[in-house]
Every structure is written in C-alpha cells, then in structure tokens.
Amino acid sequence: xNANGSLMHKLALQGVSRRSFLKYCATxxxxxxxxxxxxxxxxxxxxxxxxxxxxxxxxxxxTGCTESITRSHSPSIESMIFDTISLDYQExxxxxxxxxxxxxxxxxxxxxxxxxxxxxxxxVATGLDGAYSCIAGRSNLDLLREVGPKAAxxxxxxxxxxxxxxxxxxPNPTGAVAISDIIRDKPIVNIPGxxxxxxxxxxxxxxxxxxxxxxxxxxxxxxxxxxxxTIHDRCYRRPFYDQGKFAKTFDDAGARQGWCLFELGCxxxxxxxxxxxxxxxxxxxxxxxxxxxxIGCSEPxxxxxxxxxxxxxxxxxxxxxxxxxxxxxxxxGVAVSIANRARKGAARAAHxxxxxxxxxx
Amino acid sequence: xxxxxxxxxxxxxEVIDAPIASFFASCVHCGLCAEACLFYTESGxxxxxxxxxxxxxxxxxxxxxxxxxxLQKWLxxxxxxxxxxxxxxRVLVYDSCTMCGRCSLVCPVGNDIVxxxxxxxEGMAVSGHAPPGVIGATKRTVEIGSPMGVRxxxxxxxxxxxxxxxGLTVPVDQEGAxxxxxxxxxxxxxxxxxxxxxAKIMKQAGKTWTLCSxxxxxxxxxxxIGVSDIARVIVSRIVNGAERLKVKTVISPECGHxxxxxxxxxxxxxxxxxxxxxxxxxxxxxxxxxxxLLKTEGFEETRLTFHxxxxxxxxxxxxxxxxNLLKMVAKDFVEMSDPGKYNWCCGGGGGVxxxxxxxxxxxxxxxxxxxxxxxxxxKTLVTACANCRIVLEEGLEHYQMDMPVVGLTELLAEHLxxxxxxxxxxx
Numbered sequence: 001x002n003a004n005g006s007l008m009h010k011l012a013l014q015g016v017s018r019r020s021f022l023k024y025c026a027t028x029x030x031x032x033x034x035x036x037x038x039x040x041x042x043x044x045x046x047x048x049x050x051x052x053x054x055x056x057x058x059x060x061x062x063t064g065c066t067e068s069i070t071r072s073h074s075p076s077i078e079s080m081i082f083d084t085i086s087l088d089y090q091e092x093x094x095x096x097x098x099x100x101x102x103x104x105x106x107x108x109x110x111x112x113x114x115x116x117x118x119x120x121x122x123x124v125a126t127g128l129d130g131a132y133s134c135i136a137g138r139s140n141l142d143l144l145r146e147v148g149p150k151a152a153x154x155x156x157x158x159x160x161x162x163x164x165x166x167x168x169x170x171p172n173p174t175g176a177v178a179i180s181d182i183i184r185d186k187p188i189v190n191i192p193g194x195x196x197x198x199x200x201x202x203x204x205x206x207x208x209x210x211x212x213x214x215x216x217x218x219x220x221x222x223x224x225x226x227x228x229x230t231i232h233d234r235c236y237r238r239p240f241y242d243q244g245k246f247a248k249t250f251d252d253a254g255a256r257q258g259w260c261l262f263e264l265g266c267x268x269x270x271x272x273x274x275x276x277x278x279x280x281x282x283x284x285x286x287x288x289x290x291x292x293x294x295i296g297c298s299e300p301x302x303x304x305x306x307x308x309x310x311x312x313x314x315x316x317x318x319x320x321x322x323x324x325x326x327x328x329x330x331x332x333g334v335a336v337s338i339a340n341r342a343r344k345g346a347a348r349a350a351h352x353x354x355x356x357x358x359x360x361x
Numbered sequence: 362x363x364x365x366x367x368x369x370x371x372x373x374x375e376v377i378d379a380p381i382a383s384f385f386a387s388c389v390h391c392g393l394c395a396e397a398c399l400f401y402t403e404s405g406x407x408x409x410x411x412x413x414x415x416x417x418x419x420x421x422x423x424x425x426x427x428x429x430x431x432l433q434k435w436l437x438x439x440x441x442x443x444x445x446x447x448x449x450x451r452v453l454v455y456d457s458c459t460m461c462g463r464c465s466l467v468c469p470v471g472n473d474i475v476x477x478x479x480x481x482x483e484g485m486a487v488s489g490h491a492p493p494g495v496i497g498a499t500k501r502t503v504e505i506g507s508p509m510g511v512r513x514x515x516x517x518x519x520x521x522x523x524x525x526x527x528g529l530t531v532p533v534d535q536e537g538a539x540x541x542x543x544x545x546x547x548x549x550x551x552x553x554x555x556x557x558x559x560a561k562i563m564k565q566a567g568k569t570w571t572l573c574s575x576x577x578x579x580x581x582x583x584x585x586i587g588v589s590d591i592a593r594v595i596v597s598r599i600v601n602g603a604e605r606l607k608v609k610t611v612i613s614p615e616c617g618h619x620x621x622x623x624x625x626x627x628x629x630x631x632x633x634x635x636x637x638x639x640x641x642x643x644x645x646x647x648x649x650x651x652x653x654l655l656k657t658e659g660f661e662e663t664r665l666t667f668h669x670x671x672x673x674x675x676x677x678x679x680x681x682x683x684x685n686l687l688k689m690v691a692k693d694f695v696e697m698s699d700p701g702k703y704n705w706c707c708g709g710g711g712g713v714x715x716x717x718x719x720x721x722x723x724x725x726x727x728x729x730x731x732x733x734x735x736x737x738x739x740k741t742l743v744t745a746c747a748n749c750r751i752v753l754e755e756g757l758e759h760y761q762m763d764m765p766v767v768g769l770t771e772l773l774a775e776h777l778x779x780x781x782x783x784x785x786x787x788x
Contacts (some may be wrong), residue, residue: 027504354588356500
C-alpha cells in the first residue's frame with residue numbers, strides 16, 4: 001500500500017478537487033483551533049512531504065474504529081488520506097496475509113525504527129501472558145513490547161486502546177489494559193470514543209505530518225482541541241436543561257419537543273468529546289440529535305459507570321417538597337409554640353408577687 | 362427570707378419572650394459587644410463580654426424553649442442552673458453592668474443585650490443573688506420611700522432652706538399645676554442646688570409647678586435590682602401622685618435611670634398609658650429656650666465638657682437639648698470623644714453605684730472616662746444626672762483629678778437674667 005504519486009493525484013482520481021482538499025485542511029486546522037494559515041501549511045505538507053510510515057496494529061478490538069474511519073461517508077477524504085499515506089500494515093485493509101504480511105510488518109518496523117507512527121486499536125490482554133489475543137502466534141502484549149518502543153509516537157485509537165474499553169469492563173476476564181499501561185516512555189495520543197470521530201483521527205495525523213509533533217493534550221492524553229469541552233456544553237438541547245425542561249420517557253411530549261435527555265441517563269455533562277459540534281455521518285447528526293442520550297463512550301470505564309438510562313443525579317425539584325416541608329415545619333412550629341406557651345403560662349401561674357422578702361435567702 | 366433558685370428559674374421562664382428567643386437565635390458570636398463594654402475594655406477580661414453575661418438566661422431559654430435544648434436536658438447533656446453558678450454570675454450581671462446599652466447599640470444583628478440583662482436580673486433577684494447594696498437600696502425605697510432613706514421631712518427642710526435663700530415659694534401638693542417636679546434622693550441630700558434652680562427657672566418662665574409630698578422620689582431601685590413587682594409599686598406612687606394632682610407633665614430630674622424607669626418602663630409595669638406626659642428636665646428647659654422663656658446672661662469662660670448620661674442620651678434619645686442649652690451659657694464648650702449616643706458610661710449606672718462590692722471594678726472602668734476627660738482639656742465637667750455626678754466626683758477624686766462637676770440645670774440657673782425677677786407673673 002505504498003503511496004505512488006502525489007496525494008493530490010490520488011484524490012483527483014477519486015473525484016476530490018484541490019479546492020475541496022484545501023477546504024478540508026482548513027476545516028482540520030479550524031477544528032484544532034490552529035491559526036487559519038495552518039490549513040494551507042497542512043495542505044502543502046500532506047500533498048508534498050514524504051509521509052511517515054504508519055503501522056496500524058489491531059489488538060482486542062471489534063474493528064469498529066476502522067469501520068468508523070473507512071466507512072464514515074464513502075468516499076471520504078479521511079479514508080483517502082489513509083489510503084494514500086504510507087499505511088504499511090493494516091490487517092483489515094491490506095491485501096497481503098499470513099507470513100508475507102508479517103514479514104512486511106517486521107521489515108517496516110526495522111527500516112523506519114524511531115520514525116513510524118504506530119496506530120493501535122483495541123486493548124492489550126495481559127491475562128495468561130496475553131494468550132487471550134494473538135496474531136500469527138504472538139500475543140498482542142509481546143508484539144506491543146517489541147514494536148511500541150521503536151515507534152516515533154503512538155496513537156491509541158478508540159476507548160479500548162485509550163483506556164481498556166469494553167474488554168476491560170467488569171469482570172475484565174482477559175486482564176485488558178490500555179496501551180499507556182504498557183508503554184510509558186513514548187508519546188501517546190489517546191483518541192477515545194467507541195468509535196472515535198473520524199476527523200479527529202485524521203486531524204491528529206495531519207498535525208503530526210505538518211508540524212512534526214503531537215497536538216496539545218489534556219491530562220488523559222487526549223487532543224485538547226477535540227476533548228476540551230463536554231457534550232453537554234455544546235449540546236443544542238442545553239437551553240432546555242437550563243430551563244428545567246426534561247424528557248421523562250423516550251416518547252413523551254417533552255421528548256418529541258426535543259427537551260433535555262438528562263433524566264433519561266444522558267452522560268453529556270461528564271463526557272468530553274466533539275460529537276455535539278463536529279457530528280457524525282458527514283455532519284448529519286450525533287446521538288442526542290437522534291433522540292438518545294450520550295452514553296459517555298469516550299470516557300474511561302464508561303461501560304461500568306452506572307446504567308446508560310440512569311440519570312447522573314436526579315435533579316432536586318425544590319418545589320416538589322416545599323409544600324410538605326412547609327406543612328411539616330409549620331406543624332412543628334405550632335407544636336413547639338403551644339408547648340412553649342404552656343410552659344410560659346405555667347411559669348406565669350406559678351408566679352408569686354415578689355416582695356422584699358424574696359430578695360434574700 | 363424566701364428567695365429560692367426555683368423561684369428564680371420560674372421567673373426566667375416567665376420573662377423569656379419572643380425578642381429574647383430571636384436575640385439568642387441570631388447572635389453570631391462576633392464579640393463586637395465586648396469592645397463596646399467599658400468593663401471589658403478597661404479590664405481586658407473576656408468574661409465581661411456582654412453576651413457572656415447572659416449565659417444563665419441562655420441556658421434556661423435553650424433548656425426550656427428549644428427542642429434540642431430540652432432533649433439535651435433530658436439526656437443529661439445540659440446541666441440545670443445551680444445557685445453556685447448564679448452566685449458566680451452576680452459579678453457579671455450586677456457589678457459589671459451599668460445597663461448603659463452601648464452593647465445593644467453596636468450589635469450588628471440588633472440584639473438588645475441590655476433588655477436581656479434587665480430580664481436576667483429578674484431571676485437573679487428572686488433567687489437571692491442580687492448584691493446586698495442594691496437590696497438595701499430597694500428595701501429603703503419600698504419601706505422608707507427613697508433608696509438613700511430620705512423621708513418627706515428631709516425634703517420639707519430643704520424646701521424651707523431654699524425658700525429662705527431665694528425668696529421664692531416652692532409649691533407642694535398644688536393641684537392642677539402644669540409641671541410636677543420629681544427629685545432623686547441624691548439631689549435632696551447632695552445637690553439641693555437643683556431644686557433651687559428649678560424654682561428660679563420656673564419663676565422666670567412663669568410656669569406653675571409643684572412637688573408631691575407622697576411622690577417626690579424619682580428613682581426606682583426595683584428596676585435596678587430587676588424586680589418588676591417592686592418596680593411597679595414604686596412607679597405607682599408617682600403615677601398616683603401625678604393623677605391626684607392632675608398635672609399635665611411630670612418632669613424627671615437630672616437622673617438617668619429615673620427617666621428610663623418612669624418614661625419607658627412605667628406604663629408597661631402598670632399596664633396602661635399615663636394620662637400625663639413625662640419629660641426629662643433637659644427637654645423641658647430646651648422647650649423653654651425655644652419659646653423664649655429661658656433668658657440667660659453672661660458666659661462661663663472656662664472650658665467645659667459634657668458627660669452624656671446613658672439613660673437620657675443613648676436610651677432616652679435626648680441628645681440635642683443639652684447642647685443647645687450649654688451654648689447659651691458656655692463660650693468654650695468642647696465635646697468628648699464619642700459624644701452623644703456613643704458616649705461611655707460613668708461606670709456607676711444600673712445600680713452599680715449602690716453596690717459596694719462593685720466599687721473596685723467601677724474605679725477600673727472609670728479609666729475610660731478619665732482618658733476621655735483628659736483629652737478634652739476641659740476644666741469643668743457638666744452633666745445632667747445626679748448619679749453620674751456622684752460617680753464622676755468619686756472617680757475624679759480617686760484619680761486625683763481636680764475638676765468640678767456641675768449639673769446643667771443649676772449652671773443655667775446661675776446665668777438667669779435677674780431683671781425679670783419682679784413678682785408680676787404671680788407665684
């Protein structure tokens with residue numbers, strides 16, 4: 001899958017004009033909060049520079065991340081870029097198989113040691129020495145330990161690679177861990193999501209190709225440009241939340257009017273991702289727009305974070321109890337007042353007019 | 362003798378009312394009242410923090426009238442009041458509180474601390490924890506008619522003396538007079554100039570006035586000791602006397618607590634409004650001044666300052682009259698620091714001057730007044746309360762300060778225009 005000819009040529013063959021490509025690069029730059037000039041720099045770098053070799057290793061995964069990037073909206077520029085960059089090993093996409101494929105892998109790793117980008121989707125099984133997930137007779141763990149240290153940088157694609165994901169969900173039978181739990185001395189970008197947004201993956205690659213370094217990351221190793229805000233903060237249903245208008249079921253009047261899905265278990269308020277503004281399927285929509293709450297798939301251990309339909313917390317409805325509290329408070333007040341009046345009355349009844357004799361014992 | 366702890370606690374249960382409940386509930390323990398109390402500022406002892414002086418009352422309030430307090434009392438977590446504690450608190454409730462009300466004034470949440478001290482004294486008194494000096498004064502007031510043991514014959518003798526000296530008549534038991542004059546026993550014994558001054562001023566103003574032979578004493582030890590039943594007996598004498606003589610206005614003499622007792626507490630004690638007015642002599646004199654009935658000549662040349670009596674100024678609201686009057690006769694009148702409603706107490710109000718046990722503490726507290734006076738550079742101190750006057754004189758003597766103390770009324774009388782003396786206006 002070595003790239004022959006320029007990227008522009010390849011794209012042109014796919015019906016993508018230079019103008020569309022420039023727009024795409026400008027979009028990438030904008031999404032990553034880079035200055036406008038970065039778009040042109042990106043376009044030039046992507047179109048001309050010698051592109052680094054990319055190796056994509058699949059571990060304990062479902063191929064959903066690959067599906068996301070290749071089938072998001074066909075033919076996509078994302079998939080074109082992946083077709084066109086020097087993607088030297090990708091099990092799902094490559095034609096080679098068996099010993100030949102493995103030979104290519106090892107050859108590329110040796111030839112490009114310290115220079116290639118390693119993309120990994122899927123978590124690493126550590127149980128039984130990694131025997132739960134093997135490729136060509138070698139465990140993922142073993143392979144990662146060999147290939148990982150030779151990469152220039154690692155891109156952990158999907159929640160499994162980034163945090164362990166669904167394989168790590170309780171009771172975690174395979175002893176699944178994140179890439180960052182095994183490799184600690186290489187720059188790692190986590191692009192969580194189940195699956196992640198395609199443009200986020202390409203943006204990170206474009207950034208690396210253009211600037212020779214990884215974009216700015218947050219404390220969980222995620223590109224800040226895409227994971228800097230919560231779904232909730234950018235959600236178009238946010239005004240309903242602010243007004244206290246919540247759908248109670250998926251088919252009630254509130255749901256039909258597009259009210260907030262918080263009470264139906266939406267994890268938007270605690271999920272950092274770009275779905276709400278970048279959207280999916282060629283900017284068509286995102287889960288909440290389709291009427292379902294966010295499940296928080298780009299957050300660590302999202303599978304074990306309570307039920308998908310359980311609200312993060314039930315918003316207190318102060319007015320619901322106010323009448324009861326007022327009645328109870330008033331009742332207690334009246335009772336205490338009656339008791340106190342009785343006591344004071346008794347004290348008054350017991351009062352003997354004080355005389356001089358009462359001043360001394 | 363029949364004082365008992367049981368009676369005391371019963372009375373406290375009786376006097377605790379909605380204001381007290383809200384005061385205790387709203388106290389934020391800021392301690393600002395400490396800085397307002399001269400017993401704290403001059404001694405530096407935190408036990409003199411005004412709100413702390415109310416601890417026994419707070420205990421009874423929480424134990425009797427709050428759910429939590431009753432629960433604690435029931436579980437034994439909150440101990441009932443004991444005689445020993447009340448005895449310990451006597452110094453705080455009587456010796457170190459002149460009921461000057463400065464703490465109430467500064468309280469940021471508006472707690473009327475002096476109101477609560479007054480109520481706590483009710484319980485302290487009938488449980489036998491009032492100071493012997495104040496008990497003695499109260500007994501003399503009830504049995505003899507005045508806290509200093511002065512009877513009418515002593516007043517009559519003073520009247521004779523004044524009439525001889527001034528050539529004026531001092532009317533006694535004159536029905537239908539406009540003003541009824543009250544005296545404090547301090548004035549009868551120590552400062553007869555007051556009655557003489559009144560005679561001259563009334564003469565000049567052309568007003569009818571009288572003394573009442575069975576209600577001449579203005580002071581009310583019942584309020585100082587804190588027994589409403591006794592205070593009611595004492596104030597009733599004045600009310601009965603004034604109503605018998607059908608006077609329009611009863612004039613409280615130069616005495617702070619007498620004014621407070623008669624004007625503010627009196628109607629509440631007897632449970633009905635008076636059918637006469639009560640004014641302080643300063644208010645009456647200021648009215649005369651406004652109406653042009655008070656004519657003076659000449660000025661005091663020396664530097665004067667004025668000590669504002671707490672009950673008249675802070676708790677009575679009489680602030681401007683004394684200043685208007687002083688300006689008529691003084692060329693060099695200077696204010697003390699914190700004049701008017703923020704003035705510092707002489708240290709002897711609220712029964713403290715009658716309480717021998719409190720004397721040492723009172724002299725410590727006087728350091729505040731001493732410093733205030735020294736800062737003014739005044740040669741003469743004027744005031745309008747016979748009790749303040751005697752306490753100030755004692756304090757000045759103790760600290761060897763040579764400064765005469767005079768009453769404002771007599772100072773004015775000294776400057777009355779003599780030409781209007783002829784008996785043309787009758788009387």
